[in-house]
Amino acid sequence: MPDYSQGSQMGHLIRRPGRPLGQIVDRLWHVESTASQAEPDTICPDGRAEIIVHVGAPMRERRDGIDRSQPRHLLVGQMDHPVTVAPTGAVRMVGATLAPAALYQLLPMPQDRLAGQIVDLESIWGRWTRQTAERIAAVTDPGLALDCFERSLEALLPFRAHDAAPMALVVTRLERSGGHASVAALAAQCGLGRRQFERRFREQIGLPPRLFGRIVRFQRAFHALGRESGASIAARCGYADQAHLVREVRRFAGLTPTLLAEADGLTAFFRS
Numbered sequence: 001m002p003d004y005s006q007g008s009q010m011g012h013l014i015r016r017p018g019r020p021l022g023q024i025v026d027r028l029w030h031v032e033s034t035a036s037q038a039e040p041d042t043i044c045p046d047g048r049a050e051i052i053v054h055v056g057a058p059m060r061e062r063r064d065g066i067d068r069s070q071p072r073h074l075l076v077g078q079m080d081h082p083v084t085v086a087p088t089g090a091v092r093m094v095g096a097t098l099a100p101a102a103l104y105q106l107l108p109m110p111q112d113r114l115a116g117q118i119v120d121l122e123s124i125w126g127r128w129t130r131q132t133a134e135r136i137a138a139v140t141d142p143g144l145a146l147d148c149f150e151r152s153l154e155a156l157l158p159f160r161a162h163d164a165a166p167m168a169l170v171v172t173r174l175e176r177s178g179g180h181a182s183v184a185a186l187a188a189q190c191g192l193g194r195r196q197f198e199r200r201f202r203e204q205i206g207l208p209p210r211l212f213g214r215i216v217r218f219q220r221a222f223h224a225l226g227r228e229s230g231a232s233i234a235a236r237c238g239y240a241d242q243a244h245l246v247r248e249v250r251r252f253a254g255l256t257p258t259l260l261a262e263a264d265g266l267t268a269f270f271r272s
Contacts, residue, residue, distance in 0.1 A: 015027065
């Protein structure tokens with residue numbers, strides 16, 4: 001059953017996919033809101049691309065100071081800035097949060113071309129997107145909707161896996177270090193020179209390794225906001241001081257740590 005938080009009109013369901021999809025998808029999720037209107041939500045970068053199918057009312061987004069209508073179904077590349085979204089009606093969408101190197105396997109092109117982009121999913125997989133949306137719209141149970149979505153995603157799995165395994169291991173090491181592993185050490189792990197490693201990381205992950213590490217560190221801090229003091233978070237996550245933490249939160253969320261900690265809706269969901 002979806003989880004409806006006390007006092008919230010948004011329900012969500014999150015689960016890990018089974019094999020073979022679990023090798024490239026970190027989590028599947030379903031979000032539904034009974035509200036006809038809602039306050040804008042801030043979506044922060046998390047080092048993951050997303051595949052999203054929306055069968056509710058269209059969403060509007062504000063990014064880089066520009067307001068625009070979002071495509072109904074989305075491929076979200078690696079983001080390094082926050083995006084503000086606002087529903088225009090009831091929300092019902094399913095999504096797949098991909099492992100960092102997974103989109104390169106599904107869509108073997110330089111991922112830095114997609115960085116910062118929110119693309120109409122139909123422009124990538126047209127027939128697949130339309131059929132998937134129809135199947136999801138036809139069921140009302142969130143669990144069944146995720147079942148449909150998981151089966152559809154399995155059809156996208158590549159017949160020939162592109163070799164992203166070495167970079168996936170590097171990303172794992174970078175995340176386990178809290179974003180602090182040195183680029184030189186990561187390059188040595190791949191047996192590459194620094195420049196060649198940085199180029200290959202951008203091509204397969206979508207962002208430079210140092211920027212990806214900053215997002216890893218921000219996400220650790222993001223999850224601790226409201227639970228620890230700012231000074232404690234700064235020290236534990238490796239920021240120089242609390243002022244450094246505040247600057248990085250503003251950089252990746254566009255909000256102060258206090259406002260980000262208090263945010264509800266999709267902002268809270270994506271840090272769950």
